[in-house]
Amino acid sequence: MSTVTTTYREAIREAIREALRRDPRVFLMGEDVGAYGGCFAVSKGLLDEFGPERIRDTPLSESAFVGAGIGAALGGMRPIVEIMTVNFSLLALDQILNNAATLLHMSGGQFNVPLVIRMTTGGGRQLAAQHSHSLEGWYAHIPGLRVLAPATLEDARGMLWSALEDPDPVLIFEHALLYNQAGTLPADAGAVDIRRARVRRPGRDVSLITYGGSLPKTLEAAGRLAAEGIDAEVIDLRSLRPLDDATILASVAATRRAVIVDEGWRSGSLAAEISARIMENAFYELDAPVARVCSAEVPMPYARHLEQAALPQADTVIRVARGLVRGDG
Amino acid sequence: MTVVARFEIHGVRYLDAAGHPCAELPPLGRDREHLVALYRAMVQARSFDAKAVVLQRTGRIGTYASALGQEAIGVCIADVLRAEDVLLPSYRETAAMLGRGVHMDELLLYWGGDERGMDFAGPREDFPICVPIATQLTHAAGVAAAFQYRGEARVALAVCGDGATSQGDFYAALNLAGAWRLPLVVVVNNNQWAISVPRSAQSGTETLAQKALAAGITGVQCDGNDVLALHETLAAAVARAREGGGATLVEALSYRLGDHTTADDASRYRDPDEVEARRQEEPVVRLRRYLHAQGWWDAGVEEALKADCAATVDAAVARYEATPPPAPTAMFDHLYARLPAALAAQRAAAAAGGGHG
Ligand SMILES: Cc1ncc(C[n+]2csc(CCOP(=O)(O)OP(=O)(O)O)c2C)c(N)n1
Ligand SMILES: [Mg+2]
Numbered sequence: 126m127s128t129v130t131t132t133y134r135e136a137i138r139e140a141i142r143e144a145l146r147r148d149p150r151v152f153l154m155g156e157d158v159g160a161y162g163g164c165f166a167v168s169k170g171l172l173d174e175f176g177p178e179r180i181r182d183t184p185l186s187e188s189a190f191v192g193a194g195i196g197a198a199l200g201g202m203r204p205i206v207e208i209m210t211v212n213f214s215l216l217a218l219d220q221i222l223n224n225a226a227t228l229l230h231m232s233g234g235q236f237n238v239p240l241v242i243r244m245t246t247g248g249g250r251q252l253a254a255q256h257s258h259s260l261e262g263w264y265a266h267i268p269g270l271r272v273l274a275p276a277t278l279e280d281a282r283g284m285l286w287s288a289l290e291d292p293d294p295v296l297i298f299e300h301a302l303l304y305n306q307a308g309t310l311p312a313d314a315g316a317v318d319i320r321r322a323r324v325r326r327p328g329r330d331v332s333l334i335t336y337g338g339s340l341p342k343t344l345e346a347a348g349r350l351a352a353e354g355i356d357a358e359v360i361d362l363r364s365l366r367p368l369d370d371a372t373i374l375a376s377v378a379a380t381r382r383a384v385i386v387d388e389g390w391r392s393g394s395l396a397a398e399i400s401a402r403i404m405e406n407a408f409y410e411l412d413a414p415v416a417r418v419c420s421a422e423v424p425m426p427y428a429r430h431l432e433q434a435a436l437p438q439a440d441t442v443i444r445v446a447r448g449l450v451r452g453d454g
Numbered sequence: 455m456t457v458v459a460r461f462e463i464h465g466v467r468y469l470d471a472a473g474h475p476c477a478e479l480p481p482l483g484r485d486r487e488h489l490v491a492l493y494r495a496m497v498q499a500r501s502f503d504a505k506a507v508v509l510q511r512t513g514r515i516g517t518y519a520s521a522l523g524q525e526a527i528g529v530c531i532a533d534v535l536r537a538e539d540v541l542l543p544s545y546r547e548t549a550a551m552l553g554r555g556v557h558m559d560e561l562l563l564y565w566g567g568d569e570r571g572m573d574f575a576g577p578r579e580d581f582p583i584c585v586p587i588a589t590q591l592t593h594a595a596g597v598a599a600a601f602q603y604r605g606e607a608r609v610a611l612a613v614c615g616d617g618a619t620s621q622g623d624f625y626a627a628l629n630l631a632g633a634w635r636l637p638l639v640v641v642v643n644n645n646q647w648a649i650s651v652p653r654s655a656q657s658g659t660e661t662l663a664q665k666a667l668a669a670g671i672t673g674v675q676c677d678g679n680d681v682l683a684l685h686e687t688l689a690a691a692v693a694r695a696r697e698g699g700g701a702t703l704v705e706a707l708s709y710r711l712g713d714h715t716t717a718d719d720a721s722r723y724r725d726p727d728e729v730e731a732r733r734q735e736e737p738v739v740r741l742r743r744y745l746h747a748q749g750w751w752d753a754g755v756e757e758a759l760k761a762d763c764a765a766t767v768d769a770a771v772a773r774y775e776a777t778p779p780p781a782p783t784a785m786f787d788h789l790y791a792r793l794p795a796a797l798a799a800q801r802a803a804a805a806a807g808g809g810h811g
Pocket of ligand 2: 615616617643644645646647648649
């Protein structure tokens with residue numbers, strides 16, 4: 126099977142390109158997605174290939190272009206809306222929650238909202254306290270949405286197509302630190318299943334449950350734990366709403382220990398939700414309390430050493446996992 | 455210093471409060487059949503409205519937003535649109551929705567707390583009632599963008615209130631429509647009140663129509679109680695949009711004669727003398743006076759029309775009340791195209807009649 130060398134960024138671009146080629150209803154819109162190529166260079170080159178009708182720079186208003194995306198979706202199109210970062214998506218929160226997620230209900234079933242919204246999330250690039258947060262857990266709280274977090278090249282390439290095929294609104298969170306991740310993909314890589322979590326590394330001693338930008342760190346932690354004789358299993362959630370309870374619970378039932386690695390703020394986090402589900406459904410299987418590694422509950426600092434101190438790190442995951450397995454945390 | 459741009463806002467009015475011409479009338483003024491049809495539609499909308507308030511008072515529907523005194527706007531909107539155009543209403547567009555073909559019993563279902571009423575049999579592409587203020591305007595811009603993208607000669611028309619013009623989404627939608635020259639018409643039903651906040655407290659602008667200027671689209675004000683002025687203004691805006699001439703903001707001056715909704719009591723904040731004075735300007739009586747003066751209407755036809763409207767409304771109420779309520783599980787049916795497995799337990803709990811736990 127032939128393969129291509131690519132990056133996470135290029136894989137998403139290729140997915141957008143493929144969607145534009147396959148379906149005339151698809152178009153991309155957002156701030157600076159045209160000549161500039163998007164603030165993370167995802168759409169670079171697409172304007173030349175597809176023209177300004179399909180690669181649309183919008184006026185600078187998140188609420189306007191997310192709202193217009195809803196209208197266009199109901200008007201028979203398949204818009205892909207790009208929001209620069211999750212922090213700025215808050216300007217469109219009303220459109221996402223009160224409108225996109227609610228219209229099927231409010232229309233008594235008349236209107237699905239086949240809208241895909243992509244946005245960057247996460248810290249680690251010294252972009253400071255208004256560009257770096259991980260708020261995908263908030264969106265995962267909202268019934269009516271599907272929330273995806275591609276963490277691998279395969280998912281970066283495949284999730285968009287699956288999202289476009291979904292009749293309901295789908296939010297795709299792209300972690301800023303993943304864009305440069307390089308690797309190979311099958312030349313014919315395409316749509317992926319977006320319903321299930323994946324075991325990225327099997328193990329017997331502890332389940333490390335994570336998603337998105339924390340996956341590489343967690344895999345690194347698992348590798349180093351192996352050197353100490355601790356065999357960690359790594360679960361990549363992939364879909365944050367709905368959560369794939371079955372995969373999580375099966376893993377925890379086998380390892381009897383769980384650490385959730387989530388870049389969101391700890392209080393009221395997605396990690397808290399997963400922890401609660403484990404308590405509700407696997408309490409008697411556990412040999413140790415569920416543990417969480419989350420971001421410090423502060424606005425993301427700009428200074429590099431402070432930002433690194435605020436974010437979940439492999440070292441912390443290792444320390445916490447070791448504590449659960451050896452009881453000496 | 456030089457003047458770099460100059461703007462004017464035009465106002466349109468043909469009939470004064472007494473129904474007398476106050477300018478040279480457009481051709482519609484001589485079109486008996488058309489005017490009588492518009493009049494009938496207004497009376498029908500008003501009779502539905504009055505019944506809906508009674509149904510709320512007697513506990514047979516939930517909260518209802520009456521459009522008393524603002525019927526001309528909706529009736530004219532429905533009249534100038536084509537079937538293939540798309541209407542994006544707020545909650546006060548009963549007249550427009552009825553005119554577009556939504557059934558009375560569907561509206562009653564909705565106001566009775568059953569969203570199936572918004573899955574109306576037609577027009578299938580019109581949007582459901584939008585309650586989050588001004589959010590439907592950006593959707594309308596998106597619908598218009600879809601029409602433009604596909605090269606279709608169709609128009610999106612959204613309606614909002616005077617209060618809505620203070621929202622960011624209002625301006626953001628107009629701005630997008632200006633930047634992309636979209637086939638969009640935004641109608642502001644300026645009924646002078648946003649719940650208890652009067653128009654004067656809403657904005658420092660002389661007109662709401664002039665808000666169009668900041669977006670680079672056409673803005674025009676018209677007398678929203680004057681069918682002739684409304685019809686001409688709306689028809690021109692829709693035609694301009696259809697022909698690629700871009701978007702228009704129409705400010706229709708009206709007055710909310712009733713409470714904000716049945717959950718409101720406007721006498722707590724509004725001078726009854728003001729309401730009485732404005733009642734003299736309302737659109738139904740105004741057009742009736744004009745029709746009378748032309749010899750096109752008399753008390754006998756009026757009585758027959760009223761009886762006819764009441765019978766239509768009563769039949770709709772009977773259909774509404776004969777509709778079985780949805781099963782508790784229905785609240786999960788329109789959440790996703792296919793319910794995720796993770797929610798199956800919650801749906802099962804609803805089916806079992808229990809809580810969630
Ligand atoms: C975003 C938002 N804020 C507040 C409300 C509550 N609210 C409902 S109607 C209304 C007043 C709207 O006034 P206006 O736009 O003039 O429309 P009218 O009711 O007069 O037709 C308010 C504040 C809402 N529905 N949505
Ligand atoms: Mg108002």
